[in-house]
Amino acid sequence: MDIKMVNLTKIFTSKNRKEVQAVSHVDLTIPSGKLIGLLGPSGCGKSTTLYLIAGLLKQNEGQIFFGDDEVSEMPPEKRGIGLVFQNYALYPHFTVRENILFPLQNLHVPKEEAKTRTYDMAKLVGLEEMLDRKPKELSGGQQQRVAIARALVKKPRVLLLDEPLSNLDARLRLQTREEIKRIQRETGITTVFVTHDQEEAMSISDEIVVMKDGVIQQMGQPQDVYDHPDNLFVAKFLGSPQINVFDSTIEAGKVLIDGMAIGATELPDQKVIIGIRPEGLQVDKTKTSPFKFEIDLVETIGRDTTLIIEVTSEESTLLDKKTFKAIVDAENRIKPKDVIHFVVKPEKMHIFGLDGNRL
Numbered sequence: 001m002d003i004k005m006v007n008l009t010k011i012f013t014s015k016n017r018k019e020v021q022a023v024s025h026v027d028l029t030i031p032s033g034k035l036i037g038l039l040g041p042s043g044c045g046k047s048t049t050l051y052l053i054a055g056l057l058k059q060n061e062g063q064i065f066f067g068d069d070e071v072s073e074m075p076p077e078k079r080g081i082g083l084v085f086q087n088y089a090l091y092p093h094f095t096v097r098e099n100i101l102f103p104l105q106n107l108h109v110p111k112e113e114a115k116t117r118t119y120d121m122a123k124l125v126g127l128e129e130m131l132d133r134k135p136k137e138l139s140g141g142q143q144q145r146v147a148i149a150r151a152l153v154k155k156p157r158v159l160l161l162d163e164p165l166s167n168l169d170a171r172l173r174l175q176t177r178e179e180i181k182r183i184q185r186e187t188g189i190t191t192v193f194v195t196h197d198q199e200e201a202m203s204i205s206d207e208i209v210v211m212k213d214g215v216i217q218q219m220g221q222p223q224d225v226y227d228h229p230d231n232l233f234v235a236k237f238l239g240s241p242q243i244n245v246f247d248s249t250i251e252a253g254k255v256l257i258d259g260m261a262i263g264a265t266e267l268p269d270q271k272v273i274i275g276i277r278p279e280g281l282q283v284d285k286t287k288t289s290p291f292k293f294e295i296d297l298v299e300t301i302g303r304d305t306t307l308i309i310e311v312t313s314e315e316s317t318l319l320d321k322k323t324f325k326a327i328v329d330a331e332n333r334i335k336p337k338d339v340i341h342f343v344v345k346p347e348k349m350h351i352f353g354l355d356g357n358r359l
């Protein structure tokens with residue numbers, strides 16, 4: 001069952017009467033049975049969007065549909081949602097079993113059925129051996145799995161997760177995200193996974209939705225959005241190290257950075273902004289490319305070498321930062337002070353207009 005948002009808008013009025021459009025005219029369809037990562041910086045409106053879907057907040061404008069069923073005015077308990085928050089929110093004095101069972105008691109599900117469903121859910125999240133433990137006897141990752149089991153035991157129509165991994169340490173975060181992916185696959189439940197962490201969203205999601213200032217910037221499969229960002233914001237938000245961004249001009253079909261031709265285009269002459277991801281720069285072994293720099297720092301980790309080039313000149317066209325980065329094969333054996341000629345893989349050169357939109 002898909003989730004459809006139509007012109008969805010939520011306005012908060014703060015104490016000083018300033019209005020914040022936390023969610024602004026969102027038109028979005030979350031496809032049935034998929035795990036969608038809702039991604040953006042803190043304050044961009046992710047949680048608000050999730051709470052509107054859940055019915056915990058009421059929209060100012062617009063509609064929400066679960067399949068053909070309009071839920072815009074429906075109270076949260078009628079919508080059939082499973083919610084999981086960052087801070088597990090388990091009952092500390094209840095065992096794992098009692099925590100998972102609790103929603104079913106509220107629904108007056110017959111005892112035997114409730115028992116079976118509780119066991120099945122514990123098994124789904126891999127905790128069937130721990131049913132008699134209390135939350136404090138579990139790791140953070142296990143506690144979050146209990147919270148997921150509790151959210152799913154009611155057989156909700158959609159699963160909504162708000163930064164569910166943020167309280168976990170790095171190792172548990174990786175493990176638990178794989179678990180969530182597996183649980184979502186096995187149940188096939190339509191899932192919205194909110195995170196500010198681009199790497200997390202890219203790795204777990206069937207599709208990502210990038211949001212900024214309450215507005216959807218782009219939706220698509222993670223690799224497609226990474227390879228074809230619609231605007232500079234998306235280009236910069238995805239990828240680590242960040243994409244390199246240069247002021248640039250197009251002259252007679254050539255793309256020029258600081259007068260150096262780095263590629264060709266059919267676009268007419270104009271000022272543009274060029275984005276090149278670190279892995280989009282390759283070492284030109286023929287040393288003929290005009291795009292050359294002295295290397296300042298070299299970091300080699302395994303197969304990859306990250307070259308860090310400081311751009312100190314006043315006329316530098318590098319935007320935002322003082323350094324740009326290239327990730328090249330470690331076999332190049334590059335050292336600081338080497339002068340390296342770079343070529344840009346044509347499909348790795350992103351051309352944006354001065355308004356930040358892709359040309």
Ligand SMILES: Nc1ncnc2c1ncn2[C@@H]1O[C@H](COP(=O)(O)OP(=O)(O)O)[C@@H](O)[C@H]1O
Nearest residue numbers: 012014020022041042043044045046047048049
């Ligand atoms: N209850 C509220 N009252 C006033 N402003 C709010 C409230 N909740 C959220 N906001 C504002 O709405 C915007 C979006 O918030 P939120 O959805 O929590 O962002 P995110 O989850 O992406 O960090 C922010 O500017 C935030 O300050």
Ligand SMILES: [Mg+2]
Nearest residue numbers: 043046047048
């Ligand atoms: Mg939030």
